[in-house]
Amino acid sequence: MENNKNIDWKNLPFGYYPTDYNVRCYYRDGKWGALEVTSSEYISIHMAATALHYGQEAFEGMKAYRGKDGKVRLFRWEENAKRMRKSAEGIMMAEVPDELFYEAITRAVKMNADYIPPFGTGAALYLRPLLFGSGPQVGVKPAEEYMFMVFVTPVGPYFKEGFKPVPIELVRDYDRAAPQGTGHIKVGGNYAASMRPADRAHQEGFASILFLDSKERKYIDEAGPANFFGIKNKKYITPQSSSILPSITNMSLEQIAMDIGLTVERRPVAVDELDTFEEAGACGTAAIISPIGRIFDRSTGKEYGYGPIAGPFSTEMYIHLRAIQEGEIEDKHNWTSVVEGV
Ligand SMILES: Cc1ncc(COP(=O)(O)O)c(C=O)c1O
Numbered sequence: 001m002e003n004n005k006n007i008d009w010k011n012l013p014f015g016y017y018p019t020d021y022n023v024r025c026y027y028r029d030g031k032w033g034a035l036e037v038t039s040s041e042y043i044s045i046h047m048a049a050t051a052l053h054y055g056q057e058a059f060e061g062m063k064a065y066r067g068k069d070g071k072v073r074l075f076r077w078e079e080n081a082k083r084m085r086k087s088a089e090g091i092m093m094a095e096v097p098d099e100l101f102y103e104a105i106t107r108a109v110k111m112n113a114d115y116i117p118p119f120g121t122g123a124a125l126y127l128r129p130l131l132f133g134s135g136p137q138v139g140v141k142p143a144e145e146y147m148f149m150v151f152v153t154p155v156g157p158y159f160k161e162g163f164k165p166v167p168i169e170l171v172r173d174y175d176r177a178a179p180q181g182t183g184h185i186k187v188g189g190n191y192a193a194s195m196r197p198a199d200r201a202h203q204e205g206f207a208s209i210l211f212l213d214s215k216e217r218k219y220i221d222e223a224g225p226a227n228f229f230g231i232k233n234k235k236y237i238t239p240q241s242s243s244i245l246p247s248i249t250n251m252s253l254e255q256i257a258m259d260i261g262l263t264v265e266r267r268p269v270a271v272d273e274l275d276t277f278e279e280a281g282a283c284g285t286a287a288i289i290s291p292i293g294r295i296f297d298r299s300t301g302k303e304y305g306y307g308p309i310a311g312p313f314s315t316e317m318y319i320h321l322r323a324i325q326e327g328e329i330e331d332k333h334n335w336t337s338v339v340e341g342v
Pocket of ligand 1: 061222224225226227245246247248249250283284285286
């Protein structure tokens with residue numbers, strides 16, 4: 001594909017890069033209006049909007065990939081649409097119907113076709129659907145008006161120096177979400193709560209953080225903005241917890257793990273079990289898999305090591321999932337959908 005914008009795809013960071021258009025839609029008087037296309041990067045909302053005061057806000061993160069065959073594919077978009085509906089339900093926002101979600105993401109992709117990175121660069125077009133309470137309230141109650149929008153931005157390859165394990169810091173003095181709170185939905189407050197320990201970990205030389213369950217501090221919870229998994233004895237093991245976001249990547253890796261002959265266990269994973277894994281990783285849309293080289297328990301000083309190179313199963317699963325997303329191998333679970341006309 002031609003690069004009309006002279007973008008250095010391979011060196012793009014995972015950050016905001018302006019594109020030409022975004023799409024928006026308003027919920028008023030109990031119904032969604034028509035999608036609007038705009039080239040403005042700004043939104044105008046009421047100063048008493050519930051999103052600004054009470055955190056009535058949810059988002060999604062997904063990617064569109066240009067395949068070897070030139071086609072552009074979305075990966076399991078229905079799962080993102082469903083998760084956004086769950087997020088809306090969890091904090092009493094108007095739900096975005098799947099048809100509207102699909103129309104918005106595909107329009108945003110098509111209108112910004114020049115920003116879809118070519119196959120082979122490792123880069124992709126990141127899609128950010130966003131839903132928030134735009135109507136005013138002063139008391140703590142849900143807004144009566146909502147805004148749904150989708151913007152896209154090209155993001156570079158996650159591993160610029162190859163698929164290399166990263167160090168992670170286990171934190172016991174911060175919690176991301178409560179067991180009966182909002183950890184299982186993708187609302188902004190969860191991310192605000194994770195910033196301080198994440199920033200400290202970065203300053204201390206770690207790539208990310210590992211939270212424990214906030215009730216007993218005994219079980220592995222979320223791995224920063226990703227799910228955790230460990231591998232041992234040909235088993236793919238990932239935590240079960242009410243405060244973890246159901247990762248679409250993790251769900252897919254569970255299937256791929258089975259496809260390549262591993263058994264899958266989703267159950268509480270005690271911290272002590274970290275010592276027994278042969279491989280460990282964090283998974284999510286941004287990186288697919290971030291192999292974990294070591295986990296440092298900041299409070300106890302204990303360290304769990306998994307070696308300086310990614311393990312064989314993590315590597316195989318990573319290659320496999322990427323190949324499905326980029327249309328290189330058969331998509332036997334029907335996970336991808338081609339965006340026609342780009
Ligand atoms: C807290 C959290 N957990 C897990 C994930 C991974 O989810 P997915 O695989 O759907 O991207 C994300 C990011 O997307 C996240 O923000």
